[in-house]
Amino acid sequence: MIPRMRPSYRKVDWSKVQAGMEGLINVYDVWKGVRDIIDGLPRAGTGSSRCKWWLDVLENMKLDIRYLRRKATHDPAQRTSLQLATKVYKSTIDQSRYDHIKNMLAKSKNPDIFLYIHALETSQILPGSILVKVNIPAPMGKVAIS
Amino acid sequence: MDDWQRCGGDIDILDHLPAALAMSPSNTATGIDHISYPFNKFWMKKFPDTLRRLLNVAITTGIEDWHESEVVLIPKANRPQYNLVKAWRMIYLLPTLSKVLGRMVLLKLAGHIDLEDTQFGSQRKRGIHDSLAVVYEFLEYNKLLHTALFSMDIEAGLDKVDSPMLCQLLCARGAPFKLVQWIRGRALQRRVRFRFNGRISKKYWLGKGIPQGSPLSPLCLVFMSHMYSDRGCSMGQL
Numbered sequence: 001m002i003p004r005m006r007p008s009y010r011k012v013d014w015s016k017v018q019a020g021m022e023g024l025i026n027v028y029d030v031w032k033g034v035r036d037i038i039d040g041l042p043r044a045g046t047g048s049s050r051c052k053w054w055l056d057v058l059e060n061m062k063l064d065i066r067y068l069r070r071k072a073t074h075d076p077a078q079r080t081s082l083q084l085a086t087k088v089y090k091s092t093i094d095q096s097r098y099d100h101i102k103n104m105l106a107k108s109k110n111p112d113i114f115l116y117i118h119a120l121e122t123s124q125i126l127p128g129s130i131l132v133k134v135n136i137p138a139p140m141g142k143v144a145i146s
Numbered sequence: 147m148d149d150w151q152r153c154g155g156d157i158d159i160l161d162h163l164p165a166a167l168a169m170s171p172s173n174t175a176t177g178i179d180h181i182s183y184p185f186n187k188f189w190m191k192k193f194p195d196t197l198r199r200l201l202n203v204a205i206t207t208g209i210e211d212w213h214e215s216e217v218v219l220i221p222k223a224n225r226p227q228y229n230l231v232k233a234w235r236m237i238y239l240l241p242t243l244s245k246v247l248g249r250m251v252l253l254k255l256a257g258h259i260d261l262e263d264t265q266f267g268s269q270r271k272r273g274i275h276d277s278l279a280v281v282y283e284f285l286e287y288n289k290l291l292h293t294a295l296f297s298m299d300i301e302a303g304l305d306k307v308d309s310p311m312l313c314q315l316l317c318a319r320g321a322p323f324k325l326v327q328w329i330r331g332r333a334l335q336r337r338v339r340f341r342f343n344g345r346i347s348k349k350y351w352l353g354k355g356i357p358q359g360s361p362l363s364p365l366c367l368v369f370m371s372h373m374y375s376d377r378g379c380s381m382g383q384l
């Protein structure tokens with residue numbers, strides 16, 4: 001199980017916390033009430049700067065790769081597993097980026113965008129390279145792909 | 147009935163709450179329950195009665211969540227192999243309010259229990275400089291004699307503390323029954339989960355030892371080590 005992100009106490013609205021704690025009267029419910037308040041606080045590390053295509057599956061794979069790499073340093077029999085897992089990990093990263101770009105293009109209302117989606121699907125270039133090459137004109141300006 | 151059950155007495159430790167909160171650091175990470183020390187201080191400032199009542203419940207009946215701890219495994223540097231347990235350092239994360247309660251019990255125990263003048267561990271205003279001064283005086287006094295220093299390290303001392311024996315020792319030293327009962331319950335009802343490689347494991351029950359990160363644990367270890375040294379001296383082994 002991946003642990004939950006810790007709360008960011010800098011983002012906390014203390015007046016709301018105070019209002020929530022004023023309702024805690026019964027002493028046997030105090031601890032449960034405080035835990036509920038803490039669970040409702042804003043969490044750290046979930047801002048807009050987070051990579052959009054980085055999924056929880058990829059996070060799990062990253063941890064597995066790290067674990068296998070550590071095992072493979074002492075056990076040569078694990079190197080095959082490490083190589084296989086690394087290939088799956090990299091291909092999943094490519095697929096995730098590809099899906100993210102495709103979804104972004106599909107949301108655009110420009111009818112020419114379907115041509116670019118078709119070009120993207122028939123292209124053999126990795127999506128990371130497409131990001132550099134494709135320049136998409138749109139009525140409201142350029143579509144920003146990040 | 148054990149010896150520790152025979153010693154009675156009721157005690158109020160809530161007087162030490164402001165001092166225990168003042169002793170708590172404000173720039174450390176949150177505990178396993180994601181409650182930080184600034185939150186505890188905010189709680190004490192705005193709703194002191196609620197906090198006092200909660201701590202009173204914790205010292206009398208106990209709160210189940212406060213027995214949990216999370217162990218973070220950190221690899222030690224320059225080890226040839228990391229498939230051994232000794233190559234990893236274990237850091238315990240405890241609930242912060244549990245640590246505040248531990249500090250309150252520590253302050254109360256310090257007023258009830260008399261330790262020897264040569265006891266320096268986990269005592270306020272007695273540090274390494276005082277212990278060095280005692281050793282220096284001893285060497286000066288025995289200048290004309292042959293002198294030797296004997297040092298002893300207890301490997302994994304906190305994990306090997308026998309809690310029933312610890313409670314008997316505390317009772318024999320005059321610790322209040324309520325605090326001894328709390329220490330015993332805390333030692334016997336521990337639950338631990340491990341954090342390794344970014345993931346957390348299931349919970350494991352521990353019925354032995356005392357938690358590593360608790361402010362009270364060094365004092366308990368001092369009691370146990372003092373008993374071992376006394377036993378060794380009485381048997382003529384030291």
